Amino acid sequence: xxxxxxxxxxxxxxxxxxxxxxxxxxxxxxxxxxxxxxxxxxxxxxxxxxxxxxxxxxxxxxxxxxxxxxxxxxxxxxxxxxxxxxxxxxxxxxxxxxxxxxxxxxxxxxxxxxxxxxxxxxxxxxxxxxxxxxxxxxxxxxxxxxxxxxxxxxxxxxxxxxxxxxxxxxxxxxxxxxxxxxxxxxxxxx
Numbered sequence: 001x002x003x004x005x006x007x008x009x010x011x012x013x014x015x016x017x018x019x020x021x022x023x024x025x026x027x028x029x030x031x032x033x034x035x036x037x038x039x040x041x042x043x044x045x046x047x048x049x050x051x052x053x054x055x056x057x058x059x060x061x062x063x064x065x066x067x068x069x070x071x072x073x074x075x076x077x078x079x080x081x082x083x084x085x086x087x088x089x090x091x092x093x094x095x096x097x098x099x100x101x102x103x104x105x106x107x108x109x110x111x112x113x114x115x116x117x118x119x120x121x122x123x124x125x126x127x128x129x130x131x132x133x134x135x136x137x138x139x140x141x142x143x144x145x146x147x148x149x150x151x152x153x154x155x156x157x158x159x160x161x162x163x164x165x166x167x168x169x170x171x172x173x174x175x176x177x178x179x180x181x182x183x184x185x186x187x188x189x190x
Contacts, residue, residue: 118170
């Protein structure tokens with residue numbers, strides 16, 4: 001979401017330790033989707049871009065270096081969030097992560113491999129395409145996708161969500177930060 005305005009704006013804005021220089025008065029506000037790499041991240045990644053670029057699944061020395069670094073990173077992330085290293089899965093980005101999570105949870109509902117234990121998934125009308133397209137795909141396997149509306153400001157109404165939940169519901173997926181509307185979803189489960 002890039003906004004331009006006829007008023008004079010600074011060409012550089014400070015975002016933490018980062019600087020964004022558009023040169024034309026536009027301010028980049030879509031950091032949910034993509035952002036520049038922090039200089040420390042660039043420094044940490046440099047050896048794996050130019051020296052240790054092997055496939056971590058390969059048995060040669062280049063792969064061994066990459067695998068060692070990958071496993072160290074997995075351990076660091078796990079420690080940071082209080083998880084086990086075996087619970088950390090790296091993906092290429094948000095869309096792949098969403099696909100992985102939604103399909104994994106959904107296909108787990110085929111307990112005996114033939115019939116669904118529960119089949120209802122609830123989502124909102126303002127989900128990212130990675131969510132809505134994955135749910136559309138899952139509907140081909142017998143999953144019922146219920147899309148609840150949002151109010152004029154893009155917020156899910158808790159009463160609509162509660163009304164959509166029934167005994168066959170096993171998953172609710174709603175976006176916390178609605179990128180196009182610049183709001184954060186507030187759901188208070190008391």
